[in-house]
Amino acid sequence: MYKILANTIFLGKDVHFLPECHSTNDTALNLVRTGQAGEGSVVICNHQTQGKGQRGNVWSSQAGMNLTFSLVLRPDFMDISEQFFLNMAVSNSIRQLLQDYLPTLQVKWPNDLIVPGYGKIGGVLIENTFSGKEWEFAVVGIGLNINQVAFEAGNAASVKAITGSEINLQELFRLLITQLEQGYIQLKKGRWKEIKAEYLNRLYRNQIWANYSANGEQFSAKIVGVTTEGKLEMELENGDLIVFGLKEVVFQ
Template structure:
């Protein structure tokens, strides 16, 4: 059973533990819609049956083996156009903590966590609610493969698959929430340049020529940066810089 966290300022002071649920993000969004949400609330589920990933993909997780949870934040100190900085801050925080268990973790744009040579060990899905042009709440869904070793996808992996070691989920959860809170406070303090610099330093395939596809056509490109609104900046073979949104490019 996951308890209220004593070592944080505001994250995890209201923890909702669910033995089973469809999606922790859906549960959190329902709290937002019904006026029951407060910043720092966490919904964590032992067995998430219909988890959501980027591009409408599903996130499959074995019961009791991994960490699947959602945070409710209220980043109303930011403009809507700046929302990708929240993605970067959360990605950085999770990477910082998990690298204590697995070295060489990289962030695959926009916010998947991978270990090259092994596969994807985690993902983040942020769903926002707005009131007019004002940011109301951000629901940060996080799925991390910890102790699961059997996967339907060949591209998936876990900490245990890589290290052979079983991880205590509650202890890792506590450490992760503490790290994420520190990253969020850094965001509140306006350390945006530092956040983006760290994100780019750990970005998968940055400055490496690789193959991609867009509109059904393959091409070779080199990731060179991230735009202010979170789109991928890529140098093409003709030296032009192209910019891609989430659904406009696929990694091959």
């Protein structure tokens, strides 16, 4: 059972634990809309049956083996156009903690967590709700493969599959929530340049020439940055700069 956390300021003071659910993001959204959850609330599920990933993908997780949870935040101190900074802060926080177990862990744009040579161990899906131009709340869904060692997807990996060590999920959850809170506080303090610099420093393929495809055509390019809106900035071999949004470019 995941309990209310004593070592945080606001995150994890309200924990909703579910033995099974379709999606922690959907559950958290429903709790917010019905007034049962506010900023800092956490929904965590032992077995998520229809977890959501980027690009409409399904995040599959074995019961009791991994961490699947969602945070409720209210980042109304940010402009809607700046929302990718929340993405970067969350991705940085997860990587900071897990790099103790996986030193070569990187973030693959926009927010997948991968270990090159092994595969994807997790991801983040942030669903925002706005009222006009005002930010109401953000539900931050996080799925991490921790102790699962068998996967249907060929590109999936886990902490245990890579390190051979069994991880205490409740202790890791406590440490991770603490790290995420620190990252969010850093964002609130306006340390955005540091957040972006750290994100780019551990961004998969940043400043490295590699192959990609877009609109059915293959090309060689290197990642040179991300925009405030979270689009991927790339340089072509002829020196031209191009920008891609979600679903617009495929890593080869």
